[in-house]
Amino acid sequence: MSEKINVPEIFGSLVFDDEVMRERLPKETYEELNKHIEEKKPLTFEIAQKVASVMKSWAVEKGATHFTHWFQPMTGITAEKHDSFIKPVGEGKIIMNFSGNELIRSEPDASSFPSGGLRATFEARGYTAWDPTSYAFIKDNTLCIPSIFCSYGGQVLDKKTPLLRSLQALNKQTMRVLNAIGNPYDAKSVTVSVGGEQEYFLIDRDLYNKREDLRLTGRTLFGAHPPKGQEMEDHYFGTIKPRVKAFMTDLDIELWKLGIYANTEHNEVAPAQHELAPIFCDVNKATDQNQLTMEIMKTVAIKHNLACLIHEKPFEGINGSGKHNNWSITTNNGVNILNPGKDPAENKIFLLFLAAVIKATDEYQDLIRASIASPTNDCRLGGNEAPPAIVSIYLGDELNAIAEAIISGEHFNHVEKTVMKSGVKVIPRFDKDTSDRNRTSPFAFTGNKFELRMLGSSASLSSPNVVLNTIVAEALSQFADELENASDYESAMNSVIEKAFKEHNRIIFNGNNYSEEWVEEAKRRGLSNLKTTADAMVAYLDAKNIELFERHKIYTSEELEARYEITLENYCKALHIEAVTMLDMAKKDISPAVCRYMGDLASTINAKRAVNKEFKCELETELLITLSNNADRLLEASNKLSKDVVKSETFTEIAEKANFYRDVILEDMAKLRSYADILESNTAKEYWPFPTYTDLLYSVV
Ligand code: ADP
Ligand code: MG
Numbered sequence: 001m002s003e004k005i006n007v008p009e010i011f012g013s014l015v016f017d018d019e020v021m022r023e024r025l026p027k028e029t030y031e032e033l034n035k036h037i038e039e040k041k042p043l044t045f046e047i048a049q050k051v052a053s054v055m056k057s058w059a060v061e062k063g064a065t066h067f068t069h070w071f072q073p074m075t076g077i078t079a080e081k082h083d084s085f086i087k088p089v090g091e092g093k094i095i096m097n098f099s100g101n102e103l104i105r106s107e108p109d110a111s112s113f114p115s116g117g118l119r120a121t122f123e124a125r126g127y128t129a130w131d132p133t134s135y136a137f138i139k140d141n142t143l144c145i146p147s148i149f150c151s152y153g154g155q156v157l158d159k160k161t162p163l164l165r166s167l168q169a170l171n172k173q174t175m176r177v178l179n180a181i182g183n184p185y186d187a188k189s190v191t192v193s194v195g196g197e198q199e200y201f202l203i204d205r206d207l208y209n210k211r212e213d214l215r216l217t218g219r220t221l222f223g224a225h226p227p228k229g230q231e232m233e234d235h236y237f238g239t240i241k242p243r244v245k246a247f248m249t250d251l252d253i254e255l256w257k258l259g260i261y262a263n264t265e266h267n268e269v270a271p272a273q274h275e276l277a278p279i280f281c282d283v284n285k286a287t288d289q290n291q292l293t294m295e296i297m298k299t300v301a302i303k304h305n306l307a308c309l310i311h312e313k314p315f316e317g318i319n320g321s322g323k324h325n326n327w328s329i330t331t332n333n334g335v336n337i338l339n340p341g342k343d344p345a346e347n348k349i350f351l352l353f354l355a356a357v358i359k360a361t362d363e364y365q366d367l368i369r370a371s372i373a374s375p376t377n378d379c380r381l382g383g384n385e386a387p388p389a390i391v392s393i394y395l396g397d398e399l400n401a402i403a404e405a406i407i408s409g410e411h412f413n414h415v416e417k418t419v420m421k422s423g424v425k426v427i428p429r430f431d432k433d434t435s436d437r438n439r440t441s442p443f444a445f446t447g448n449k450f451e452l453r454m455l456g457s458s459a460s461l462s463s464p465n466v467v468l469n470t471i472v473a474e475a476l477s478q479f480a481d482e483l484e485n486a487s488d489y490e491s492a493m494n495s496v497i498e499k500a501f502k503e504h505n506r507i508i509f510n511g512n513n514y515s516e517e518w519v520e521e522a523k524r525r526g527l528s529n530l531k532t533t534a535d536a537m538v539a540y541l542d543a544k545n546i547e548l549f550e551r552h553k554i555y556t557s558e559e560l561e562a563r564y565e566i567t568l569e570n571y572c573k574a575l576h577i578e579a580v581t582m583l584d585m586a587k588k589d590i591s592p593a594v595c596r597y598m599g600d601l602a603s604t605i606n607a608k609r610a611v612n613k614e615f616k617c618e619l620e621t622e623l624l625i626t627l628s629n630n631a632d633r634l635l636e637a638s639n640k641l642s643k644d645v646v647k648s649e650t651f652t653e654i655a656e657k658a659n660f661y662r663d664v665i666l667e668d669m670a671k672l673r674s675y676a677d678i679l680e681s682n683t684a685k686e687y688w689p690f691p692t693y694t695d696l697l698y699s700v701v
Contacts, residue, residue: 011253011256011257012257013257013259014062014137014138014139014257014258014259015135015136015137015138015257015258015259016055016058016059016135016136016137016143017135017259018135020058021033021051021054024054024057024058025050025051025054026050029047029050029051032047033047033051033132036132037132037133038188038189038332040168043104043132045100045101045104046100048100048101048103048104048130049099049100050100051100051103051132052098052099052100052102052103053098053100055098055103055136055143056085056096056097056098056143059085059098059136059138059143060085060096062138063138063141064085064138064141064142064143065084065085065086065141065142066082066083066084066085066141066142066143067082067083067084067085067098067102067142067143067144067145068080068081068082068083068142068143068144068145069081069106069108069128069129069130069145069147070144070145070146070147071128071146071147071148071149071158071160072149072158072159072160072287072291072460072462073113073114073149073157073158073159074113074114074115074116074157074158074159074563074566075113075114076159076374076458076459076460076570077291077295078291078292078295079113079149080142080144081106081108082142083102085097085098098143103130103145104129104130105127105128105129105130106127106128106129106147107125107126107127107128108126108128111126113126113149113157114566114569114570115151115155115157115562115566116561116562116563116564116565116566116569117561117562117565118151118153118155118157118558118559118562125151125152126149126150126151126152126157127149127150127151127152128147128148128149129147129148129150130145130146130147131146131147131148131160131164131284133164133282133284133285134146134284134285134288135259135285137258137259137292139258139292146160146288147160148160148161148164149161155556155558155559155562156555156559159287159460159462159463160284160287160288160462162462162466162554162555163283163284163287163462163465163466163469164284165466165552165553165554166465166466166467166469166470166473166552166554167191167192167283167284167469168553169469169470169473169552169553169554170190170192170329170469170470170472170473170476171189171190171191172473173472173473173474173476173477173480174190174329174337174473174476175187175189175190176476176477176480176484177352177476177479177480177483178190178349180480180483180484180486180489181349181352181483181489181490181493182489184349185331185333185335185337185349186333187331187332187333187335188331188332188333189331189332190329190330190331190332190337191282191283191329191330191332192282192283192327192328192329192330192465192468192469193280193281193282193283193286193326193327193328193329193330193336193449194280194281194282194283194286194287194325194326194327194461194465195277195278195279195280195281195286195326195449196278196286196287196289196290196323196324196325196326196461197264197275197276197277197323197324197326198275198276198277198290198293198294198297198310198323198457199268199273199274199275199321199322199323199457200273200274200275200276200297200308200309200310200321200457201270201272201273201274201308201309201314201315201321202244202247202272202274202301202306202307202308202309202700203272203306203307203309203696203697203699203700204305204306204307204696204699204700205301205302205305205306205307206305207691207695207696207699208307208696209307210690210691211690211691211696212581212584212585212589212690213578213581213582213585214307214309214314216577216581217311217574217577217578217581218309218310218311218314218376218458219309219311219312219313219314219315219376219379220314220315220316220693220696221578221581221582221585221669221673222582222585222590222673222676222677222680223315223316223677223680223692223693223696224677224678224680224681224692224693225316225317225677225693226692226693226694226697226698227694228271228694228698229270229271229317229318230269230270230271230318230319236267236268236269237266237267238267240265240266240267240274241700241701242701243304243306243700243701244267244274244700246304247300247301247304247306248265248274248276250300250303250304251276251296251297251300252265254296254300255278255292255293255296258289258292258296259289260278260289260292260293261278261279262276262277262278262293263277263278263279264276264277265277268319268321269319269385270315270318270319270697271318271697271698272696272697272698272700273318273319273321276293276297278290278293280326282330283327283461283465283469286461287460287461287462287465290323290460290461291460294310294458297310298310306700309321310457310458311376311457311458312374312376312377312379312380312456312457312458313376313379313380315693315696315697316673318693318697319385319386320379320380320383320385320386320457321380321456321457322380322386322453322454322455322456322457323455323456323457323459323461324451324452324453324455325451325452325453325455325461325464325465325468326446326449326450326451327449327450327451327452327465327468328448328449328450329353329472336448336449337349337350337353338350338353338354338448338449338450339448340354340399340448344398344399344402345402345405345412348490348493348494348497351402351406351497352479352493352496352497353476354399354445355475355479355496355497355500355501356472356475356476356479356500357393357450357472357475358393358500358501358504358507358508359475359478359500359503359504360468360471360472360474360475361391361393361443361471361504361507362503362504362506362507363471363474363475363504364467364471364474364545364548365391365507365527365528366528366530366536366539366542366545367467367471367539367540367545367548368391368443368452368454368464368467368468368471369389369391369454369528369530369536369539370467370530370536370537370538370539370540371463371464371466371467372452372454372455372456372459372463372464373532373533373536373537373567374456374458374459374533374567374570374571374574375533375570375571375574375575376456376458376574377454377455377456377459377533378531378532378533380456381454381456381531382531384514385514386453386454387440387441387442387453387454387513388442388513388514388518388519388522388529389454389529389530389531389536390442390513390518390519390522390527390528390529391442391443391454391507391527391528392441392442392443392507392508392509392513392522392527393441393443393444393445393450393507393508393509394438394441394443394444394445394508394509394510395445395508395510396438396444396445396510397510399445400508400510401413403501403505403508406497406498406501406502407498407501407502407505409498438510438513440512440513440514441453441509441510441513442454442513450468452464452468466554470548470549470552470554471548473552474548474551474552475500479496482495482496483496506525506526506527507527509521509522532662533567533568533571533658534568534571534655534658534659534661534662535662537564537567537568537571537658538564538655540560540561540563540564540567541560541561541564545560546560565654568654568655568657568658569654571658571661572648572654572657572658572661575661575665575666575669576645576648576661576665578669579641579645579665579668579669580645582641582669582672582673583638583641583642583645585690586634586638586672586676587638589689589690590634590676590679590680590689591631591634591635592689593683593687593688593689594627594631594634594679594683594687595631596687597627597683597684597687598624598627598628598631601620601623601624601627602620602624604617604620605617605620605621605624608620623682626678626682627679627682627683630675630678630679630682631675631679633675634672634675634676634679637668637671637672637675638672640668640671641665641668641669641671641672644660644664644665644668645665647660647664648660648661648664648665680692
């Protein structure tokens with residue numbers, strides 16, 4: 001009963017996608033381009049020249065005057081350097097031109113991006129190169145060409161290149177497995193489909209501007225708990241407020257124009273928190289789209305005088321924000337290999353791939369953990385709101401029963417679908433799902449896909465997908481070795497599945513991941529629990545992991561070491577900025593405000609006593625004592641943090657420095673905050689120098 005409506009046509013599409021190319025390119029060029037992409041062969045200059053010419057005229061028609069190679073350096077955000085289409089043709093004349101060469105590559109220098117020592121400043125050349133497997137689009141009158149970024153020596157400096165490499169690896173190993181079992185789906189290639197759900201906060205922009213911590217670090221570094229938090233659970237799925245609704249409507253249109261089909265929007269658990277889910281697509285485009293989504297969210301918010309916070313933990317004591325990575329493997333002819341179908345117990349191909357994910361997750365838990373590590377995500381992981389830092393898989397009742405039957409060698413009794421009875425006669429009856437949901441699992445099988453929920457809200461989708469694709473490719477390559485050499489692949493399949501389930505059963509956990517008991521139980525099972533980024537990143541230096549990435553040609557050991565360095569450098573820098581922002585606010589905002597209030601209290605006491613010596617002044621005196629004591633402690637804590645920040649500069653080893661930030665600076669910051677928050681709770685509102693949690697969380701209506 002659905003009617004086909006072309007959304008981009010209604011709102012004006014800004015994407016140079018397959019449809020535009022089919023319409024505008026000469027038929028042979030279009031076919032040749034697709035053939036090159038399908039067969040993963042480098043594009044010829046002739047094709048690039050033709051695409052460039054069509055791309056330029058399309059972009060100019062849409063009002064573009066500039067173009068840029070749009071890439072994703074290791075900063076985690078996107079980068080662009082705009083050039084105009086204008087070319088001089090003598091005598092003060094210009095034409096709008098864009099060549100195949102300009103489409104294919106650019107040399108932006110860009111030597112200031114983090115390279116983790118891969119590029120000395122004297123070798124400043126860096127190249128960006130067109131990625132024809134994603135699509136170009138127009139943003140701010142600029143044609144943005146999705147690109148990879150590498151050094152003069154060919155080392156990766158970005159987040160797209162390893163992702164594309166990992167897709168090649170997964171494709172290769174999946175096809176080996178499928179071919180070894182007679183290629184039942186008649187597939188020529190596979191890709192990974194990803195839908196990234198994005199959580200965020202929306203607050204009033206005028207209030208945001210009054211907080212130095214929000215502006216500089218994206219989160220509040222001070223703030224007493226508001227009288228009302230999220231305990232009533234009245235925000236989750238609640239009615240969307242008009243100002244937020246207006247923002248979401250605008251955002252949808254902006255995203256749809258860019259080919260990003262934002263689909264679901266709702267309020268999340270915390271006040272002022274919301275979620276957006278797009279329709280899934282292949283992981284390369286999904287990663288580009290998520291970067292764009294975060295950027296567009298922020299700019300649309302500005303139009304509505306709102307600030308969109310994508311930080312993992314903007315407010316202490318209030319749920320933080322994550323990103324859910326829904327991951328599945330799809331064949332070129334549209335089959336989702338992770339779809340269990342009606343009878344999963346008999347769907348051997350599904351069970352084989354399920355076994356591969358289970359084996360991969362167990363063997364490379366540390367890499368999954370490291371792939372989502374960041375100082376901002378550390379604020380959220382392991383709290384009673386987000387999965388713990390312990391990686392485990394949730395299968396659900398039905399699959400778990402199948403797993404148990406496989407392990408014990410017993411016959412599997414089918415779980416029949418039961419009818420949902422609401423107890424209200426007029427409500428239509430419907431079949432219940434065979435499994436309930438589990439919101440606490442870090443990595444849950446959800447019907448026909450795996451959902452990795454450990455990602456922080458501000459992270460790129462790239463790193464965890466590089467790891468997922470590579471580790472599953474590795475498990476599949478071992479399966480392929482067995483299957484290719486078997487005389488009877490059907491019984492070989494059974495034994496591969498059985499072995500994997502038996503050996504990796506410990507990674508399956510269907511209970512409450514937020515509980516203390518699970519932490520203990522996981523320890524007994526020997527699962528890793530790497531609590532912070534400083535602990536997790538060593539996984540990139542582990543011999544077994546280096547070998548894995550080298551074997552599948554994702555990273556060299558040098559490139560891995562660079563990533564390790566960059567992540568830890570970033571960890572220290574981010575915490576450094578937070579520490580000095582706190583010091584600044586304590587000194588320039590909090591202390592003067594508290595002193596002023598204490599002064600007024602003291603004057604009041606004196607003035608009252610001058611009138612009548614008998615006045616007890618209990619209220620003023622008690623307040624003054626509390627404020628004065630905590631102000632002294634605030635000073636003490638500031639001095640300690642200050643001293644330790646200076647000390648942090650003396651470390652030369654990055655691991656030592658990161659550990660110092662984790663063990664000493666974070667603790668100093670927590671202490672400083674605790675005194676400031678007591679001061680806030682005891683200071684009259686008109687004196688407090690910046691908006692409180694109540695102001696920030698409840699003023700958008
Ligand atoms: P849930 O209700 O389990 O969260 P949704 O249908 O709302 O599932 O989907 C959540 C996200 O997962 C969406 O972005 C959606 O597009 C994506 N998604 C759905 N199916 C798949 C799939 N097979 N592979 C990858 N992502 C998917
Ligand atoms: Mg979800």
